[in-house]
Amino acid sequence: MINRMQKKGYxxxxxxxxxxxxxxxxxxxxxxxxxxxxxxxxxxxxxxxxIFGSTGVIGYKNYFxxxxxxxxxxRVGANAGRVNLIDGKFCISDNTxxxxxxxxxxxxxxxxxLRSVNLNKYIFGSGQPLITGTIIxxxxxxxxxxxxxxxxxxxxxxxxxxxxxLERLIAKKKVIKQGAMQQxxxxxxxxxxxxxxxxxxxxxxxxxxxASSVCNKTAWVEKKLGEISNICTxxxxxxxxxxxxxxxxxVRSQQxxxxxxYAFDGEAVIIPGEGNIGEIFHYIxxxxxxHQRVYKISNFDDNCSGKYLFYYLKVFFGKYALMxxxxxxxxxxxxxxFQKFIIKFPHDKAxxxxxxTILSDMDAEIEALQAKLSKTxxxxxxxxxxxxxxxxxxxxxxxxxxxxxxxxxxPISPHxxxxxxxxxxxxxxxxxxxxxQKSMHLVDYCCQLDFGYEYIRNIAGPDSQPLMNHIDAKxxxxxxxxxxxxxxxxxxxxxSYIPTSLIDEIEQVYNSYPVEKQGEINNLLDKIKKMDLARxxxxxxxxxxxxxxxxxxxxxxxxxxxxxxxxxxxHKSDFSKDLVLRGLNYMRxxxxxxIGWGKYIYKK
Numbered sequence: 001m002i003n004r005m006q007k008k009g010y011x012x013x014x015x016x017x018x019x020x021x022x023x024x025x026x027x028x029x030x031x032x033x034x035x036x037x038x039x040x041x042x043x044x045x046x047x048x049x050x051i052f053g054s055t056g057v058i059g060y061k062n063y064f065x066x067x068x069x070x071x072x073x074x075r076v077g078a079n080a081g082r083v084n085l086i087d088g089k090f091c092i093s094d095n096t097x098x099x100x101x102x103x104x105x106x107x108x109x110x111x112x113x114l115r116s117v118n119l120n121k122y123i124f125g126s127g128q129p130l131i132t133g134t135i136i137x138x139x140x141x142x143x144x145x146x147x148x149x150x151x152x153x154x155x156x157x158x159x160x161x162x163x164x165x166l167e168r169l170i171a172k173k174k175v176i177k178q179g180a181m182q183q184x185x186x187x188x189x190x191x192x193x194x195x196x197x198x199x200x201x202x203x204x205x206x207x208x209x210x211a212s213s214v215c216n217k218t219a220w221v222e223k224k225l226g227e228i229s230n231i232c233t234x235x236x237x238x239x240x241x242x243x244x245x246x247x248x249x250x251v252r253s254q255q256x257x258x259x260x261x262y263a264f265d266g267e268a269v270i271i272p273g274e275g276n277i278g279e280i281f282h283y284i285x286x287x288x289x290x291h292q293r294v295y296k297i298s299n300f301d302d303n304c305s306g307k308y309l310f311y312y313l314k315v316f317f318g319k320y321a322l323m324x325x326x327x328x329x330x331x332x333x334x335x336x337x338f339q340k341f342i343i344k345f346p347h348d349k350a351x352x353x354x355x356x357t358i359l360s361d362m363d364a365e366i367e368a369l370q371a372k373l374s375k376t377x378x379x380x381x382x383x384x385x386x387x388x389x390x391x392x393x394x395x396x397x398x399x400x401x402x403x404x405x406x407x408x409x410x411p412i413s414p415h416x417x418x419x420x421x422x423x424x425x426x427x428x429x430x431x432x433x434x435x436x437q438k439s440m441h442l443v444d445y446c447c448q449l450d451f452g453y454e455y456i457r458n459i460a461g462p463d464s465q466p467l468m469n470h471i472d473a474k475x476x477x478x479x480x481x482x483x484x485x486x487x488x489x490x491x492x493x494x495x496s497y498i499p500t501s502l503i504d505e506i507e508q509v510y511n512s513y514p515v516e517k518q519g520e521i522n523n524l525l526d527k528i529k530k531m532d533l534a535r536x537x538x539x540x541x542x543x544x545x546x547x548x549x550x551x552x553x554x555x556x557x558x559x560x561x562x563x564x565x566x567x568x569x570x571h572k573s574d575f576s577k578d579l580v581l582r583g584l585n586y587m588r589x590x591x592x593x594x595i596g597w598g599k600y601i602y603k604k
Contacts, residue, residue: 010390018142019390028137030110033100035133036075037092038065052086053093054079064089069107071099071114073136080129081119085111097133106146108153113141113388142389151394151509152387154478158413159380161470162452166373169454170366177362181315184355186344219347226339228301229309233273233335234263234290250290254280262287267306268298269313274332277325278318283310295338303349307356312343394512412513414451414467415474417443417521419506422481422497424525430533433495434460437468438540439528445547445598447520457603459571461541480506527590538575538583541568543594550596558584 010017013024028034039051039061047060054074067089074082076095085107092098101107122135144152225231234250236259241249245258252272270282274293283306290296297313300306320341325331346352386392421439425431441462444451453467475481480503484496510518528536545564549556558581565580566572587593 013142015140015142016389019144019393021145022390023143024140025143026137027099027110027114027139027141030101030105030141030143031099031137032102034097034137036094037072037096037098039091039093049089049091051091051093052084052096054082054095056084058093061091065091066098069101071101071107071111073097073099073114073119073131075132076128076130078129080123080131083111083114083119097131097136099136104146105143106149106153108157109144109149110141112153112156112384114139116384116388144390147505147508148394150478151505154416154474154509155387155394155413156380156384158415159376159383163373163376163380165452165466166369166376170369170373173362173366173369177359177366180362181311181359184358185312185315220344221347222342222344224339225297225309225341225343228304228343229297230299231295231297231335231338234292234294234296236263236289237292240289248284248286248288250282250284250288250294250296252276252280252291252293256282259289261289263289264296264298266298267300268296269306269310271295271297271313271317271338273334275330277331277333278321281310281314281317283307293332295333295335297338303347304343304345305349305352305356307360308345308352309343311356311359312345313341317341394509412449412517413509414440414453415471416506416509417449417451418471419475419480419499419503420510420521421525423499423503423507424522425529426497426499428529429531430536431496432533433468433497435528435533435536436497437461437463438536439525440464440467440471441540442528442543442592443521443524445543445594446524446592447517448597449517450598454599455544455601457544457568457601459569461537461568462544462601478502478505524592527592534575534579535583535586538565538580539587539592541565541572542580542583542587543592544568544601547594547596547598548600550594551598551600 009020011020015024018024037052044060044062047062049061049064050057051059051061052072054077069085069087070092072084072086072092073096074080075097099110101110117139119131122139123129123131143149236249238251238257240259241251241257242260243258245260247259247262249257249259250270251257252275254276265287267285268283268288270284270290272280272291272293273295285306297309298306300309321333321337322331324337325333346355383392387394418436418440421436421443425435425439428435438461440451441455441464443449451464451467453464453470455462455464457463472483475483475497479500482498482500484498486494486496488494531539542561542565545568546556546561549560549564554560561584562577562580
């Protein structure tokens with residue numbers, strides 16, 4: 001009897017619905033060997049080969065037991081079922097299983113599938129959690145043809161790398177913000193115009209008139225927090241919160257609850273007075289209520305910015321709070337502790353506001369990145385599930401590869417676009433690494449792809465070495481593009497990117513992208529193909545300075561764009577004014593016009 005819910009082209013199996021041309025195989029049939037490692041505790045302090053155990057690298061030896069790529073699975077303990085992929089020369093501990101995949105399978109695909117499966121359901125033992133080699137051998141894997149395995153693994157790997165790049169960028173932005181807070185909120189207490197004072201003022205934004213115009217080097221003053229604000233605790237307790245309340249309700253945690261009434265309407269800084277002392281700070285300007293163990297700081301002096309005080313407290317109040325907390329069941333703070341805290345701030349409120357604006361902008365950027373990270377993780381989880389079960393497919397149909405999906409969530413991967421650029425532009429005038437770099441920048445920004453990497457102002461134009469290194473690594477890993485390095489007469493290196501016979505694999509994945517986006521990219525590449533290296537560099541740099549002005553809402557005029565172009569680097573003086581103007585006219589004629597999309601490109 002036919003299952004009416006079964007999709008055309010799919011079949012029902014013991015592990016669910018999969019495409020008709022897929023199989024279901026036991027992991028053992030895809031492996032040369034599945035066994036426990038053999039390294040015990042004979043570690044060597046001078047060893048160079050890592051020993052992988054259930055928690056990662058647990059030591060080193062001066063000889064290795066295994067070589068190449070292998071999947072490891074923690075066998076016992078709290079990490080039982082944890083999956084890792086390792087490569088090189090190494091040892092594996094005896095509390096860890098290893099899987100040596102045979103040539104019929106893509107090890108990266110198998111690794112992704114095992115990570116997607118909840119191996120906890122196979123773990124047994126109450127005292128010592130355990131998963132056995134026999135269990136691992138019998139795990140059933142949905143098994144697509146090898147080219148599709150490779151394509152799926154590549155897409156998921158790119159998503160993982162993009163997520164990692166976002167995590168690294170967020171961490172970097174937090175460090176930068178922390179340094180900015182320390183610098184902007186802790187100036188040298190001078191009233192004169194010494195260089196030392198100047199270095200501690202709005203130095204981070206000297207190039208921006210909005211900030212530098214309020215940096216008047218006025219005197220900084222010290223006052224007790226109780227002298228410039230009203231401080232009090234709330235009257236509600238946790239029982240008053242409502243699941244979908246109309247107003248924010250600040251309690252003794254980072255989480256903001258909800259309530260259907262409000263006790264205050266205005267600007268305030270909220271700090272718990274019990275538990276997590278000096279760690280939790282909230283700023284609000286509106287209607288809200290607060291817990292009876294939480295302090296509200298509000299009704300600020302006319303010469304004080306509430307937002308500035310919020311950031312100042314975040315930097316300096318924590319250590320003071322711990323030193324002055326009352327040691328009871330939990331650490332707590334009394335009202336006088338808040339009232340006596342010394343606040344240092346510029347006498348000029350406009351300078352306080354400028355400082356708070358800078359830090360608020362940084363917060364907004366970090367929050368946007370964190371939201372983007374959360375969204376990307378959710379998309380990756382959904383995409384992974386659909387790819388690994390064949391609900392989204394990367395398969396050959398007719399003459400090209402198509403994306404079979406209702407929601408089309410396959411991300412556009414930078415190395416796929418890079419490989420497509422290589423195929424399209426190979427042999428064009430000035431072809432090499434620099435032209436590939438400029439093409440990646442223009443495609444990224446003009447077609448609004450967001451590869452997840454930041455660009456800097458390098459000599460020849462916008463550049464992202466991490467992006468190029470990622471693409472180079474992918475080309476070498478999969479063999480789609482060969483990179484040749486030759487020295488010129490002056491001893492410099494020239495990189496040439498040459499498509500190999502495997503480049504059609506790149507095209508299969510590229511052709512699965514939305515048709516509209518393919519058209520945008522190809523239309524732009526047709527223009528770049530006709531450019532020599534000088535024109536590509538000019539257009540890429542002009543696009544960047546033009547886009548920067550739009551992002552900053554600055555005036556856009558030819559003379560200003562030329563000024564920005566020549567200010568980019570000393571190298572730009574090699575191009576005549578007439579040549580650069582022709583580049584601007586070309587961009588307008590061909591519609592290569594920025595709209596302010598993407599991030600501002602700062603100096604190196």
